[in-house]
Amino acid sequence: MSDFRQRLWALTAASRHAGGSTIERHHHEDHQLVYVSDGVLAVETSAGNWVASKDRAVWLPAGTWHAHRFYGSSMFHAIGFARERPPLPDTAPTIVAVTPFLRELLIAAADTSLPPAETTRIRAVLRDQLRRSAQQPLSLPTPRDPRLADACALASAEPAVSIPLGELARQVGASERSLSRLFREELGMSYPQWRTNLRLLEAMILLSGGTSVTHTARQCGWNTTSSFIDTFRRALGTTPGDYRARAADGRA
CATH class of the missing domain: 1.10.10.60 (Homeodomain-like)
Structure with a gap:
């Protein structure tokens, strides 16, 4: 497996978290988009606090220190993107509006059991959708x-x-x-x-x-x-x- 693919797979995962559980403060060398298909995720960063839910994902540029807290039983999806090829502006975290189609793409892209060729095709469509997605500024700096x-x-x-x-x-x-x-x-x-x-x-x-x-x-x-x-x-x-x-x- 190439170093490039290893980097992305290291940041890509799907997991279930109980309400009240946390992921301690950390950062990544590459970009990451985090989403919950059910439940609520509060993301704390040095730039401010953000909330992800069924219709909102949080974009975390490379190097952003962040911590997570889950409210209610939550299905967590994280997708990594190479530092060199961000699908969204890499200057600061932001909220991304999630349409029903984008939701299915996020869930599929975080599924590490899919064949690499299928994942590549899904990620290509995901990038296109993210580039034209609405970004919502609601946050607490x-x-x-x-x-x-x-x-x-x-x-x-x-x-x-x-x-x-x-x-x-x-x-x-x-x-x-x-x-x-x-x-x-x-x-x-x-x-x-x-x-x-x-x-x-x-x-x-x-x-x-x-x-x-x-x-x-x-x-x-x-x-x-x-x-x-x-x-x-x-x-x-x-x-x-x-x-x-x-x-x-x-x-x-």
């Missing part, structure tokens, strides 16, 4: 400034509680103006935008675990279920009810 990191940790501890920016600033020893500037400069968004992303990612985990839409809205800090549905649809292109139903199909 990692803060660098200690004051901003402390503020994000405080807000993350209770997503349902709307802590005013001024109160966060007081608790971390910064002015409200300075903390607002740090959110925009380091994370590329305002504090309310960051807090919405935090709540949406938490909602994805709860919905994939079977939590009702109404209870998820309440747990994640929305005042009304209707406002939660509207925000979720605008951010992810689907309603929380449909998202929860697709996750239930995967668990079944």
